[in-house]
Amino acid sequence: MEDKSPQRWAIDLTLVLKARDGDDRFPLDVKSLAKAYSHQVFPDDPVTMLKGDDLGRFEGGLYKAPPGKKGWGIIYNSAIKSPGRINFTLAHEFGHYLVHRNQFPNGLQCSAEDMAKWDSEYGQIEQQANEFAASLLMPRDDFAKQAPPRSRPTFDQLGACANRYGVSLSAATLRWLQFSEQRTLFVVSRDGFILWSRSSPKALRSGAYIKTANVRPVPLPTESLAAQPHLLENSKGRAEHPSFVWLKEPCAEETIMSERYDKTYTLLHLGAAPPWPSEEHEGEADTFDHMMTR
Template structure:
């Protein structure tokens, strides 16, 4: 099957099947450097990934670069100013996804900034979305993630942090993966300097009308009485607190928050009662 017919999920599933066959489920975190080199040399011996390294990339987190004239293949380069091993590992998987999916359409290579790696919505850019889908499925297979955190479980950030450690990814990547499959009503909200950058809802939350729109809208302020708005202590930060209605939405919720130095923003996780059944007009929501 050619690259243009393979989806991000199919590439990730193929690699997961190979890794499971050789190492089983106790094989995490994925060694992306080794997998990218070995698989590309076997699959595309005339056009492999021949280099994976860190370098000075002041405006980017990572990139996929064509080898210089006289040499064959591609190089994956990550910003060597990044200190988080989880962020580096996710960047490598993201660029590996670009190699498998997009190198023929972008023969001069692709460079990716911070937002390309942390925003997973397809509207942000189709190829970046595809690379993120590949990276998430390769590094955090859902069958294994569900064994760590059941889809009905109410989480805290220590639980998500344990998964981030298991898969060798950042806390935000692990949280986004969890929000994809949880059956609970939950949101992840990312903010900086008192304003919401973007948010993502679980399927159950979205169906209940619990979502925050930020695209093509004026800046949305973080609620003053929320943890992300400054009402935070060291005890409440990761375990969370129960907030009354009309703080985030017209419903009671639990909020946890962690301030990420590596990305310079706050990550809030909102969880709502399972029996919440909201089907009203979106104008009734606290934030849109």
């Protein structure tokens, strides 16, 4: 049982919840779910406490109960005010409990960075907990009904998904990208620089991505909407760009500024296929070394 993959855990839980509550089960109540399910499956070692507390620089953590008491505690940083981030953090820590607690008998603590991008650079453990949280909170079948893999959803549509699942806009967008059949990039920026970017599998395979790890800060393209917030209306905007604005091919940009989080979110929708013969890059880590030239 301990070797069950994060996805398998999430799928098994989804089947139980779907049988019980049907399609009206969202957003999931991770607190009661983690308690009830862990008591049922691991009655000698359950999650006994979930709460907010002062965690300093950490976003959340999984803690072993003090000596003499049984079970585990899941704590999120009480400084987090966004219900979506709290929900994702609780699910992420529940994932650590299900998959990693035997490997980390004293528990573990996780930073905001561990949860933000779902990249493997923070290590397999964090990626697995994020995969579990994303699959549990936003089951693929249900998500595909809200925003089909072949569609090109807007931030309004993805925002509606974020509300449905009780997660942040960023988490909903990343989830859609995972099963998108389009060539799409998601770019998160602040103060004119790209913080990070993620490509859909199809975009990545065709070499369309922006590398931000282990390089100097990447400025936003000067002609992009994201770099010209005065062009946005109500903090939103869309533009069609020719080649060599964002990428070496044309793209449709949608940008939205989140004042609450001091970040700018951008979707770049590309054409069905790149306008040049593509070498099929499979999604290997070193694909990121071939940076998309501007």
